[in-house]
Amino acid sequence: MLSRLKEIINNSSDIVFFGGAGVSTESGIPDFRSADGLYMMNYKYPPESILSHTFFTEHTKEFFEFYRKNMIFTDAKPNAAHLKLAELEKVKKLKAVVTQNIDGLHTAAGSKTVFELHGSTLRNYCMKCGKFHGVESILKSADVPKCECGGIIKPDVVLYEESLDEETVNGAINAIKKADTLIVAGTSLRVYPAAGFIRYFSGDNLILINKDSTEMDNRFDLIVNGKIGEILSLI
């Protein structure tokens, strides 16, 4: 498996990487659906409900309590997977990273073309005056974070029920359409519309690197089961 993966990467010149929460578990950020993921923790509501637009609007204080505790990881560092992808971009093999993650670790690792489909916890803006705020404005507030103008500061992340940013979506789809190899990794492929993006791929090699199986396993040309950081560091 690993030798085939190496061979494909060596022979590709337009790789796109499509990743999810599993890409950052080796940086200490829990995913949603692994055994130690957020879904297994006992919250009053499922994470998907808490991270929805309706919940944000109707229970803003509880939203921020959950969000502050479970979605912001300012001490997390890029792992071997993030670093290898940045290296592959530098040598012009990889053309883009499309990520469902909101932790900013691909950019921190040095990747330049990154499509953050679900936004970033590092960016936040005032819902009233539009002013941008850093992540510390969320962390330092014990309650609902507020701007100097009195407006609520909202994370620039796409909540459930909200639509994805059009420019980011178009950039991601165009990159996937042109790619000769698409590496999908660290995702359960259960969050839509993001999971549907792989159908735009028409290149030669559709690869999955994942710890567990997914409902879409039968679509892939090559599957490597394991930890993405460990696997990519062997490439």
Ligand code: NAD
């Ligand atoms: P998910 O939790 O549904 O699935 C994660 C998948 O990654 C699982 O199939 C698991 O087997 C696999 N995995 C876990 N660790 C791995 C590793 N080291 N190597 C390879 N595979 C590994 O995640 P999802 O599909 O991305 O959907 C969850 C949603 O929640 C996404 O929208 C995502 O943005 C968001 N989320 C983001 C973060 C983050 O930014 N780091 C963290 C949690 C959730």
